[in-house]
Amino acid sequence: MTPEPHSSTGTDGPLSGPPPGCPAHGTGPGGLHRLYGPDAADLSALYDTLRAEHGPVAPALLHDDVPVWVVLGHAENLHMVRTPSQYCRDSRIWTPLQEGMVKPDHPLMPHIAWEPICSYAEGDEHLRLRGAVTGAMATIDHRGIRRYINRYTQRLVNTFCEQGRADLVSQFAEHLPMGVMCEILGLPEEYNDRMVQAARDMLKGTETAIASHGYVMEALQRLTARRRAQPEEDLASQLIAQPAGLTDDEVTKHLWVVLMAAYEATVNLTANVLRMVLTDPRFRAQLNGGQMTVPEAVEQSLWDEPPFSTVFAYFAKQETELGGQRIRKGDGLLFGIAPGNVDPRVRPDLAANMQGNRSHLAFGGGPHECPGQDIGRAIADTGVDALLLRLPDVQLSCEEDELRWTESISSRHLAELPVHFEPKPQQDVKARPGHAAIPPQRGTWQVGTARPEAAPPEHTAPAATPAAPVSPPAPIAEHPRRQGVLRRLLRWWRGE
């Protein structure tokens, strides 16, 4: 590929267009666009503009007009994350940082500051740290996770079911991943509103973010010390036991990485899937006869509204070329998940259903590809399914176009999801979610199921733990709506 004329984002050559600080700079054609301030009020529109002006890799400006490349193409993003010989996640080689352009109070500093954790490591050190995380995660019992998800869903729904209304972002989506992750890590007793508040605080970067960071880190340090002394069946104990021989500090830092990586992304995914369920006509089976299952809604949402819109950042280890642009050693590149997912070369029709196609960029790729994707998917799809079982008549309480998001370069977060439903009684948190207390017909929402599969006879009352072998249930080809009931019954039967 012949490199086209380009503008460098490095500082070792002239930037195309006027220099930072020039009044003409920032918004006009030929100038560099800012990924912050008024230019960035609608980031997806800005990415379209950048793509139209520069192609799949575009120069742009971060806060304080620090230059960066935005990788917009699907193929270019994949090439970057999968080519560790040319790109790494070690910000210490970033030219603007080395040259002092990036001030210590830069808003992106939490993403920029290098730490000895797997997210920023490469080569053998990355293998050692990531190997410990994935080795510990491989011991997680996935059926157990679905049980926690059901239990925390019951617990959360109990806090608002009698009122007949709720905000499913602040009362459900922001809590469920924290409850489940605290269980997985080994901190069930630490899960409370303060922990959720601390995590939200850190992500929003409010003035109490440092105190909140301290609160979470102290809880994780105490956990590490307790499990070093007395291992139990949880991720903290497994991390300590890995052959990588992590120090206490490394264990604590990686528990933090797992908790925070899991928390923000899964909150966004759960909220986005709930919104889709409440607004997408494909869920209105009674209206159009069609169906979309919750796992399919999860996958569609990972294409359309990836929980992390971008990852800051990858850094060029050598002079190279990407998407027709000449990239200099030390340049920073924004991993463009949201713009890559809507690259017209892979999605000429954005309205087309992406069912069965998992090649979105939501979980990254290459050596740093998310190791927790199955857990993130499980929290969103099991949690949403269980909530709908408790509140089958749930309806959005406002017009869809009244919903608001808060947006930053790294993510887009639904601010509120107000809903109403007929008040329901509380349920035992250990029971399977259901809606026995209300009339048997479902409400407007018909949550589908995946594929037809074997199910136990509907009239048999399943034992919580079948004591004796049972004969294999016969496959039943059923109407899709009936499959939904049977599938959930089957999950209950299996203790999932």
Ligand code: HEM
């Ligand atoms: C919907 C949920 C999730 C999404 C969309 C997501 C997405 C991502 C992305 C985009 C990355 C970074 C890729 C890169 O640096 O190039 C990542 C890394 C990571 N994620 Fe997730 N994640 C999710 C849930 C989770 C969960 C539940 C866990 C843990 C249980 C987890 C653990 C991690 C870890 C440890 C890394 C760092 C891996 C490394 O650098 O080698 N994530 N995730």
